[in-house]
Amino acid sequence: MTVKPDKREEIISAALELFAEQGFHGAPMALIAERAGVGAGTIYRYFENRDVLIRELYQELEETITPFILEGYSEAAPFRARFLHLGTRLLRFFIEYPLRFRYLEQFHNSPYGIAHRRDKMLGDEGRCNVFRELFDQGAAQQVLKDLPLAILFNLAFGPLVAVARDHVLNFITLDEPMIVKTIEACWDAVKR
Amino acid sequence: MTVKPDKREEIISAALELFAEQGFHGAPMALIAERAGVGAGTIYRYFENRDVLIRELYQELEETITPFILEGYSEAAPFRARFLHLGTRLLRFFIEYPLRFRYLEQFHNSPYGIAHRRDKMLGDEGRCNVFRELFDQGAAQQVLKDLPLAILFNLAFGPLVAVARDHVLNFITLDEPMIVKTIEACWDAVKR
DNA sequence: AGTAAAAGAATGAACGTTCATTCCGTTTGA
DNA sequence: TCAAACGGAATGAACGTTCATTCTTTTACT
Incomplete structure (x- = not known):
């Protein structure tokens, strides 16, 4: 066997x-x-049923992200460097695992995702603690713009996800330098 | 009667x-x-059928956007001012017509939207000529970063849509100054 | 104008299909 | 030999679409 x-x-x-x-x-x-x-x-x-399958699949996928983006991450590095590291890693994750990315997208833009998001908000501590920590610290050190955390998140991740989608759907083709330039542009958006 | x-x-x-x-x-x-x-x-x-209803509804909604964001727009204004104008108007549109915004989102993140997008790409001239023109010009004048048009678009609209979604779903509350600050941050992302 | 006929619009019950879930006979492994 | 795991046909609910019928408006005629 x-x-x-x-x-x-x-x-x-x-x-x-x-x-x-x-x-x-x-x-x-x-x-x-x-x-x-x-x-x-x-x-x-x-x-148990279809919904459970969909949600458990989501959980499993979400859990693979953090270890991936944390690879080579140094808490000690300067703030900007840490931002760029996490951003590029995340974008690379999406590109390297297009199925997972597409699934996460589907999930987020569905009643499941919205419910999930709402729950996360209520349980005040959001997941993705890595990013949460980084941004909290950036706000404290005043290296980030004076905007609500949620908006800073969107300024950083909005383009990232949009660009990943276009790449995965073959509307554009991202190479390594372009990934870096894109994340640097996101940095310009959030930095004070 | x-x-x-x-x-x-x-x-x-x-x-x-x-x-x-x-x-x-x-x-x-x-x-x-x-x-x-x-x-x-x-x-x-x-x-004719459900699909047609969904697509015609989309068309009608899309056509209401351009007139709205063009209100008060001056071709003569400096580049940055024009960018900020269109950006804030678009964000305001989403906030003012949350149902339309939610619908457009649904549509875009569905097979309809992806097919639609692909068609638009192939018919090389994208819609939203306003934005297309602006960005082309910005690239020519070298006021925008040296990145593919598609990426510049995503840097500008990615956060905009993400922020609008969070507002419409009541995760955050945008007031007028915050709208402006958000679009200014988008400007920082795309400007050279 | 008044009425009868024809056309057009609207309706909603019925149909056929799709799909998640269940049920039960069969297989597998200890 | 028995229980757990498995497969896939059966089931019933949900849904898009159709169509015979009813209701409303327009036209034609005296």
């Missing part, structure tokens, strides 16, 4: 592909099952 | 509300009909 073909993993991965490529609409459970090489009923042994 | 209650208009407006508030998912034709005060079959006298 070959290595156990972990069914849960197969399902997650099939769901990621299909949701990312076709949207939530274009990915009925039967198709996910087929792509995962699994009976339709089997999915329900691992996920 | 009261004024004729133009059915097409009723349908368009009910569809806008429902799609904006509930997403494409949460707005079955029967509900749109009910909200419009119209029989289910009547919708099909005005729109």
Whole structure:
């Protein structure tokens, strides 16, 4: 017998592909099952229902981001350098894992994402503590513009996500220098 | 007899509300009909099918934007002033017409929007000629960073849309000075 | 003007399809 | 041999669309 073909993993991965490529609409459970090489009923042994599958997939993806962007990160580096590091890493993550990026996008622009966002806001401490910490510190040191945190976030991440989307959809092609220049431009937007 | 209650208009407006508030998912034709005060079959006298309704609604909304942001616009003003004018007007449009904004968002983040975008790209001249012209000119005069047009667009509009979304979803509250500061920050991102 | 006929608009019940979920017979592994 | 895991047909709910029928407006005729 070959290595156990972990069914849960197969399902997650099939769901990621299909949701990312076709949207939530274009990915009925039967198709996910087929792509995962699994009976339709089997999915329900691992996920209570469709919604749970969608949300658990989101959780798993979100958790892969932080370790990725933190690679090579130094708390000791100057503020600007840290900003640029996290920004470029994040953009590279999106580009390197286009399916995950597309999925995260789908999720965020859906009732799931909005509910999720609202919950996160209420539980005052947002996730992505890395960014949160960085921005808090930047505000304290007055290296960032005097704007609400939420707006600073959007100034930094809005373009980043937009650019990643255009790249992933093949509307533009980002190379390494362009990534850096883009993040530097984001820095110009937030720096005082 | 009261004024004729133009059915097409009723349908368009009910569809806008429902799609904006509930997403494409949460707005079955029967509900749109009910909200419009119209029989289910009547919708099909005005729109060939659901897809056509969704696309025609988009067209109508898109066409209301340009006149709005052009109000008070002077071709003669300095470049930076023109950028700030268009940016703040656009952000104000989103805030003033939250349903339209939500709908446009839904549309863009759906297969409709992506197809639409691709078409626009192929027909090389993008819409929003106002912005296109401005940015072309800015690139020529070297007041903008040396980056592809598409990236400059995203640097300017990415945060704008993100901030509008957060406002419309009540995650933040934008007042007039904050709008201006936000657009000025976008300017810092694109200016050379 | 008044009325009958024709045209056009509107309706909503019914249809066919799609899809998430369930159910039950079969397989697998201990 | 038994229980857990699995598969996929069956089920029922939801939905877009159709169409026979009803209601409203316009036209034609005396």
